[in-house]
Amino acid sequence: MAGNTFGKVFKLTSFGESHGTAIGGVIDGLPSGITIDHEMIKSDLDHRRTGYSGFASPRMEKEDVEILSGIYEGKSTGAPIGFLIRNTGHRPADYDHLKDVYRPSHADFSWEQKYGIRDHRGGGRSSARETAVRVVGGSFAKMMLNEYGILCVAWTGAVGPVEMEPLTELPGKIFIEKSPLMCPDEELSDRMVEFLDKIKAEGDTSGCRVSCMITGVMAGLGEPVYDKLGADLGKAMLSINAARGFEFGSGFDAVRMKGSEHNDLFIVEKDNPLKIRTKTNFSGGIQGGISNGEPIYFNVAFKPPSGIQQVQTTVIRKGEYVEIKPGGRNDTCLVPRVIPVVEAMAALVLADHLLINRASRI
Amino acid sequence: MAGNTFGKVFKLTSFGESHGTAIGGVIDGLPSGITIDHEMIKSDLDHRRTGYSGFASPRMEKEDVEILSGIYEGKSTGAPIGFLIRNTGHRPADYDHLKDVYRPSHADFSWEQKYGIRDHRGGGRSSARETAVRVVGGSFAKMMLNEYGILCVAWTGAVGPVEMEPLTELPGKIFIEKSPLMCPDEELSDRMVEFLDKIKAEGDTSGCRVSCMITGVMAGLGEPVYDKLGADLGKAMLSINAARGFEFGSGFDAVRMKGSEHNDLFIVEKDNPLKIRTKTNFSGGIQGGISNGEPIYFNVAFKPPSGIQQVQTTVIRKGEYVEIKPGGRNDTCLVPRVIPVVEAMAALVLADHLLINRASRI
Amino acid sequence: MAGNTFGKVFKLTSFGESHGTAIGGVIDGLPSGITIDHEMIKSDLDHRRTGYSGFASPRMEKEDVEILSGIYEGKSTGAPIGFLIRNTGHRPADYDHLKDVYRPSHADFSWEQKYGIRDHRGGGRSSARETAVRVVGGSFAKMMLNEYGILCVAWTGAVGPVEMEPLTELPGKIFIEKSPLMCPDEELSDRMVEFLDKIKAEGDTSGCRVSCMITGVMAGLGEPVYDKLGADLGKAMLSINAARGFEFGSGFDAVRMKGSEHNDLFIVEKDNPLKIRTKTNFSGGIQGGISNGEPIYFNVAFKPPSGIQQVQTTVIRKGEYVEIKPGGRNDTCLVPRVIPVVEAMAALVLADHLLINRASRI
């Protein structure tokens, strides 16, 4: 119940605090026979760790994942995968002055109300450092999805006022990766960088929007009532630190649409009369909670990071006001570092539903 | 796994198709000692059933819930509550012509891809008729929340192009209920009605946005990593038929905000130095996934109903094109009937987290 | 958490009290495409209801199951099956004198300690009437297992001092069913009847042991660590009212055995060099928690029913002693009525593990 496990059949259980000994997890439910791609794990983690150095928090220690179990001769065995990333660059003493302080819009106050005790060092368990565990779990999910040709790709859709039009097709990974902010539109990417440079100079931070598309999904994934595919993707994304909103397909634009515009008419593929598709895809690849074979796409809104470099007045445990001064390390914007986290969570949901769906027919 | 149960400790299991014998459910995990309020169940169901008659589907049979177990001398006993609503107004033969047809943007195609078999009568299990079960479950959740002074209130925030500004305080129930569309702003309510009248005359339908506020929530609810309170609310809302988006607190507006604006500064209540609150509430009452004692608020976007009264071309099972003509009953817009469903799902999430949180401290 | 759901993928959720309006349940996770056999449900329920009339409780009302959902044109659709059995023969007033009484070895006291409130009528939720729900759930599980040739057959292995030797092969259903106590050994069956006649005349009751064999199980079912097949069968059986012990394969006899006797040597089938079996089957068809293709067999011990027809001294709520007189209806022994319950629970476990195992390989 304590909510450190994600998924029902393909399950990731996570542990670890920002400034404890290590973070890590257990992946349970990875089917046997999957070829393990250690390079993918490393590359996914690198993407999460560094991002575009100018705007990312300067915690730059190398992250070595140690895989402890569940693999034999390069393949998954059906046994759980235990893994570990040691915390090497932490200096807990840096946080001593924050022991009694409730930093604005952090989890300090609510966490302490819940548990009556709080590991204040770097945010403890509520730190975004935990997302490294998600990325490792997501890498294993992707190894499995690869066997089915399913691909999850995310990119930056907006930073502050700089917004990109929605894409209807998967942007080339090459365009995404060449942008320091992982925005496939080169000109917008430049404007985003410019905007963040300015904000950062002011000691401020910015919100952002991440878009994600999942291709190659067969029809039939998702359970029709409470575990709709869109609902589980939504939960996955909203469980990422700082997420504030989720929409798929037409999303919030649907509010202003009419049924006659929004309905996705069915068509038969020209060269394949057995292949039924839809002309438009306002459903975002999900109808009645179940994938229909069209690409799945969604957006996630992230708030600006709370750790700004400005003087703020706040309250300490005993109810007195204090000033907190700029200091510590922080990201100016959640992109680009959150991109691989979004992809990882998407992969975990898809892998889970792929296995869940195996029980749907006799 | 098949996703007909919602919740972890306070659990609602649902069954039934639109045109089968009955729909119903089992509520498991309702603590003992709660006074049962039969009037509340009846009233919540009535709100879901009728709405503003002009725009709601004309299925108007009376819904009698039969409670079958779990109550003794007017109180819950800790045993599960079984309940039942018989389907009386159904005419399955009305749907014979749709047996092989995939209606645009319905669940017909995706469901059939999943299960290989489909009960086509009125949408079968994918019909919004299932939401009556959610409403009954939600009524029981509310009975429990009442003991803690927690209140979930939803209203119409937008219909098509007619949008209301976000509210920062709970609107009076009286203003909501006097509007046929459950929009607490009288003038906007009139304009929404006008808009829907026009749309309906065209045989068309409209999207909408529902807003919801939850007050009286103690700090400490929600689990900090994967089962964040916002994530579970999101999943609950996105599991409602036709939902396309969810946002809480600042929501998608956070994309364009700076940290210096968005941070909710802590303050000490004037008359109560032990009561720590926040000056603003862009967090929407949830920080680090855990309630902080401020009101929780969120929006849900719903697409326009797919069942429009216009001729549409679609595809049948064997891949041939057919025309489907207007006919059958349908709602012009999901509001106002979806309002009690949103409240019910919110209540289920809060009741669940309230019980989950009992295990957080020794 | 409240424990009214059994199973993980093939799930049975149960509700209802002995003397409430109805008992019933929801089966969620039944795959689509299974042919529904209404006769099987009826016949399984009849076996549970009547047993050998001499020793069974005289509650003889006919049990009509109403199936409310999840079936279309005679087949399962993948949607949940809701079902209902109305309580017709109950006379709650018969139990008024027991309102404050804690009957010895019933659940009256412990239940009241747990919930602070108790529906005393006929045992309320703790009544064995709930096992009718298990039997219906088990019938659906058997319909699925039939598709794989898996058969669960239980019989009476001991009543009081009359004990049968363990069987190594499945006894013919015909021999079981012709015995009023469902004991396939005709002579022992007669002695059991004689013993129960005597005990019954004394107003007493007797313990018993039920044996069960499951044939046709493919190798590979069961999860290797905490969800071993034997562990899940054990939990299933120990969840039946009045169960006191469970053993599979060599069971408690293993305590006195040596490894050299107990090891089941592998052999290759004479006519099929690809078919590996074991020479003996002390493992009871389960090795390392996983089925190995040999028949699964186990025993369950049941205590004598607590409702004896003798004067007993007991305690009431306020701590005073009272005498309870003989009265009410009760079974002299749990067999034969518990036999279909054992089979039903076995079928639920096997059906669940069959679906769980679908996720074990890529």
Added chain:
Amino acid sequence: MAGNTFGKVFKLTSFGESHGTAIGGVIDGLPSGITIDHEMIKSDLDHRRTGYSGFASPRMEKEDVEILSGIYEGKSTGAPIGFLIRNTGHRPADYDHLKDVYRPSHADFSWEQKYGIRDHRGGGRSSARETAVRVVGGSFAKMMLNEYGILCVAWTGAVGPVEMEPLTELPGKIFIEKSPLMCPDEELSDRMVEFLDKIKAEGDTSGCRVSCMITGVMAGLGEPVYDKLGADLGKAMLSINAARGFEFGSGFDAVRMKGSEHNDLFIVEKDNPLKIRTKTNFSGGIQGGISNGEPIYFNVAFKPPSGIQQVQTTVIRKGEYVEIKPGGRNDTCLVPRVIPVVEAMAALVLADHLLINRASRI
């Protein structure tokens, strides 16, 4: 679903193979505020590791548990506890000759049928090495149970033909621990040692029975239908490697008892008219699946270890017969090493039900 997590609210997730890099786990659901007792973990592990050296497998490497998270200033924080035990004494090459061999009554064959791939080194995931993870999990559960005065104590009740009479009171820990086989009866302990010496000299192994008593349990734990306390204890015990049977209270003896003997009459404590107890305790402290405040006691039967030191004929993957020679290390009997595992699993079940029960009343 893959069954590497035990418990519902207090959850232990386990990973690791006998000869992999490490074994370990994650404890999720440990409430905040519990004082961590590192000595207890060490001592429990030592008991599991060494046992009475004469009969235990000579794998004697020191087991250092590294706790990686979830503790702050000596107390639990509510965050998950990750932990790790490195495998230091393993020599995987020792097992090369077993790569294709199905050892009798091991999990080799059934595991391979399930997953199609097998880590043969020392039994891989099916090795009893995994029980060290259970012991660590159990230590944390005991830390929590200590706060409530609940104690789980197990001892050896039988080894081969040497059997102890059932105890009705908790034997002193001192008598248990002074016996090399953890049998509190000194004379029987000597005879057990003698018997095992003889068996061991023959290269053989022996079955055994472990008894366990849990004291200090408040009334009200256990859920009344499918998650009865006895059912969950049974599952826990039957999930331990080599377990073949479980009984609580009167157990299998109940088969031969009459209701008039078996009923536990209620009595009022002499000095405390508010304290209701039972005169006898054939219920084993559990009535209707719920604890009644009396001591809980149960027995577990374990088969003789399969790894005997005698020549055996078996089958290899391609269906040919081979001889396997004595070799490798093995235990002559599961006691005394399994004793702390039984205690650990009992503690996990009680801790879980203690938290589950917090949701039973408003």
